[in-house]
Amino acid sequence: MHVSGYAVRSGMVPRSDSNQDNDEALVTNIINGVQTDSNEFGFAAQIFLKSGNSYRFVCTGSLITENYIISAGHCAIINNTKMSPDSYRIVVGSRSLGDPNSGTDYYNVVKINPGDYATNSAHDVALFKLEKSVPSSVATPIKxxxxxxxxxxxxxxxxxxxxxxxxxxxxxxxxxxxxxxxxxxxxxxxxxxxxxxxxxxxxxxxxxxxxxxxxxxxxxxxxxxxxxxxxxxxxxxxxxxxxxxxxxxxxxxxxxxxxxxxFLKFISDETGITPRVLSQRIAL
Known part of the structure; x- marks a missing residue:
């Protein structure tokens, strides 16, 4: 698989399974990994994409504001097509892999902004706006x-x-x-x-x-x-x-x-939150 813009060698592949051609595509993940501590990555999000009549896990993301997830651009634009927001379900605030097909609490997506990823693959980020804010008791956005x-x-x-x-x-x-x-x-x-x-x-x-x-x-x-x-x-x-x-x-x-x-300005422009607030706990 080629990534447009990564022209030096053909072996560079997107690190999601969302660009694969079938529903049984390999979803490989952290190599030589260990389990995270209970609240260490509480902001981490699971992104599921509709495939047929069900949803399958395709990408990881991070809660960047109380109602936005940041992820990769190629998780939002697949095979040169920008996916519809209602094709996604996102699980936030759980270390365990959820299953939005069978009762796991999830958030619907109402807007996706992949920036200029469609024309510049080096800008591989996208913002997923959730239908409602994530309570602080569930997850706190990362700075x-x-x-x-x-x-x-x-x-x-x-x-x-x-x-x-x-x-x-x-x-x-x-x-x-x-x-x-x-x-x-x-x-x-x-x-x-x-x-x-x-x-x-x-x-x-x-x-x-x-x-x-x-x-x-x-x-x-x-x-x-x-x-x-x-x-x-x-x-x-x-x-x-x-x-x-x-x-x-x-x-x-x-x-x-x-x-x-x-991408702080991009995030700020989309979310309406200033770059300083997006990193407010860090001494600038």
């Missing part, structure tokens, strides 16, 4: 990390899905793994749109097998700041640096994340 991202910044990625590539049953619990920010020449070699980690994209290389994967798209890349998780990036795309390798995730891979702070 955006507004500073420069450097190689040694300790970051963790989280999402739902299988624990081993090649299987097809998502994990029942939210998983996380520590990954490594990179600015090596590989970052440009495998993606012409990456220039530095100060721009729209962040680069991550897997040196120890820890990685995000399909099903994690749109999910949070976070760091701790002032004792709280803050949003550094949104999971976008990745692949193996060896074109002949069988694994797109895990060992010897490279991945890209949309840098959250780069």
């Amino acid at each position: 955006v990390y507004p500073f420069r991202v450097y190689n040694k910044l300790p970051v963790t990625v989280a999402g739902w899905g299988v624990t081993t590539a090649g299987t097809s049953t998502p994990s029942n619990v939210l998983l996380k793994t520590v990954v490594n920010i990179s600015s090596s020449t590989n970052c440009t070699d495998y993606n012409d749109d990456w220039t530095t980690n100060y721009g729209a994209l962040l680069c991550q290389e897997s040196y120890n097998g820890n990685d995000s994967c399909q099903g994690d798209s749109g999910g949070p890349l976070v760091t701790l700041y002032g004792g709280e998780q803050v949003l550094v990036g949104v999971t976008s795309t990745g692949g193996n640096k060896d074109a002949n390798a069988s694994n797109d995730c895990g060992t010897n891979t490279i991945a890209y994340y949309s840098r959250a702070a780069y």
Whole structure:
């Protein structure tokens, strides 16, 4: 599968299963992950897309305001088609993977704003507006990390899905793994749109097998700041640096994340909340 705009190699794939051609598509997820603590990722959201007469899990997201979820643009525009808001159901505030087909509480989506992703695939973010606000007793929105991202910044990625590539049953619990920010020449070699980690994209290389994967798209890349998780990036795309390798995730891979702070104005314009408030617990 190709991602438009990632022209250096064909192995770069969106890290969701929403672009697949059938309902049985592989939903791989956090590689070398462990379970999250009870409230560690309380802002994480599960995005389900209608397929036939039921809904299937396709992407991860984050509660960015009380009634908006931030996720990947390719979770909203699939096969060059912007999906209808009523095609989605979103579960918020649970570590356990829900099932909106059978009684799990969920939120309907009333609006989707994928920004300019349709014409610029390097801007891989989208905002999903919920039909009603999420009570603070259910989940608290995550704040955006507004500073420069450097190689040694300790970051963790989280999402739902299988624990081993090649299987097809998502994990029942939210998983996380520590990954490594990179600015090596590989970052440009495998993606012409990456220039530095100060721009729209962040680069991550897997040196120890820890990685995000399909099903994690749109999910949070976070760091701790002032004792709280803050949003550094949104999971976008990745692949193996060896074109002949069988694994797109895990060992010897490279991945890209949309840098959250780069899109603060976009988020602010859509939500009506100022960039300062979107990161209000962080000293600017």
